[in-house]
Amino acid sequence: MRPRVFLVDDHGLILAGLRAELADDVEIVGSADEVGAAVEMILERRPDVVLLDVHMPGGGGEAVLREVTPAAPEVRFLALSVSDAAEDVIAVVRAGARGYVTKNISAPELLEAIFRVADGDAVFSPRLAGFVLDAFASEDRLGEAEVDPELNQLTPRERQVLRLIARGYAYRDVATELAISVKTVESHVSSVLRKLQLSSRYELSHWAAERRLT
């Protein structure tokens, strides 16, 4: 089944390009170039996947996420941006995006990512995996008064999976490498995404902000 996709980007060129690249394989139900219109149309059309630009006037992708997610939790978001800045990546994922890819991703990879998000899985680019590893790296710095240690640490297996993704492995390569099924890889990644979104780790935001200053 072709997923119903909605595009949000304030650059007309990018919208046109995405449309051209994706139109054969997914059903594009609409596009918007500003936050307000995007929220309205997404709530009206209820697409399966929203391809969401991170940087837009009026609050950016994060604003769209915060408006739509409470009203339509079944709509899934894949963030798409030119920015590699850690704070953008972390912010949009923590706001509820199921994945993050940069705009220079190739068309087949983007399609794969869209299908994966449509299936409810998480999409981690190597860079996002690297960010997460970096942000969760410091076990020793974890405070004593940690509320939920389970949410604030990665399991060794999750760490392994993320490392392989950061090394450029596709999910099925990861599965082969670790001798597990692709489904298991996906569940590990989803679990990492959940931790990333729910973790109260001080390091997450601190680390993201610090990346630009140090």
Place this chain on the structure above:
Amino acid sequence: MNPEPRPHQGVRLGVLPQGTTRARVRDFCAMSVTTPSRAEIGVPHRPLRRGTDNALVGGVCGGLAIRLGVSERVVRVVTCVVALLWGVGLLAYFALWLTVPRAGEDRSIAARLLGGRNRLARVAVAVAVGVLVLVVLHPFSQALLGPLSWAFLLAVLGLIVVWRGATPEERQRLEELGRNTPLLRSRAEWTKTSAFVRVLVGLVLVLLGVRLVALVSRPIDGGAPAAIFGAAFVVAGAVILLAPWWLGLVHDLSDERRSRVRVEERAKLAAHLHDSVLQTLTLIERSAADPGQVTRLARTQERELRQWLFGPATTNHEATLAGALDALVGEIEGDYGVRVELVVVGEATLTEALVDLVAAGREAAINAARWSGAERVSLYAEVEPDKASLFVRDRGRGFDPSTVPGDRHGLAVSIRERLAARGGAATVRSTLGEGTEVALEVALA
């Protein structure tokens, strides 16, 4: 004067018979609704209320002006003149301030303070304190103010009492007045009121200072302290009078500085964009016929711009592992036209071991770019407490390790030896048709 009775304007003093209780009551009722907020010249209004809208300080003069139907300015000038006569005007002002209710309020400050229990005791205490203060301060202030001394001290006491008894609204107004009066407002922010108060305060201070200096030159009491005070008063008065112009100047200067900073910022940005982006765009236009070159140029520019926009602001970026790898990525993308995706986890200052690691990674990445046929090479570096690792992966054609071409073999050997000397290792895994991954590792001291 208009002979017809005007609605909503209150009752004219001359029209209504005075003296009868009933008339006064009616009078009051009419007034409380229709008392204007400004004096209407020739039209007196009752009862006497301290003004709110036309108040400079306590609203006494404004209220009197409304009550008497004369202009506020006349009342003020008269008050000031009378104030100079042994301070009578000042005392009268404070007496009215305390005893006349403010417009819209039903009790005067004095009434409010004296209401409630223990009033006799409170009055006694207040009077005692007041007398004590007066007796103690009078000798000092007399040297400064001469015959105005009593009035001045009583006025200060009156001000304190006013503050104690003021309603919240009046207190708020007084605070606002206090904020507006002083000294640090530039000319643009002047209101009529604040200008008036400023000039008044400034002049009074200057006059006081001059008077003090004059006192000292005559051999009466006072002496050196009075001279110092006098000089201080003159200076303070002058500052208050001149502050607006000076502040205006400062404002203008800082505005100018800000806009200059903005212009410089913009020039820097323009220069950067010109040196990088515009140049590259020109090159791309020229080499439109060569797609490979276009891609290469675009990628180089993209990386550079990205680094500039999102990169860490460190000055010695070059001296870190991430910095060295960034440079490596630039080199390979520029030379071979492949995309190199770099992910670094952790960070470390460049040591000799890490330099070797990067050099090994460089060889591996060049190999991948040259031979694998893949469009993209992934670089992943991770710094752990005891070791640093670097993975170079491509998903190109791969090779069978048993049939390694000569140059590759040699390379692998040189890499292995170098890394082994650093307490590390190098492993190559490749599958035909699947791609290659080189894992490099050094120990960190």
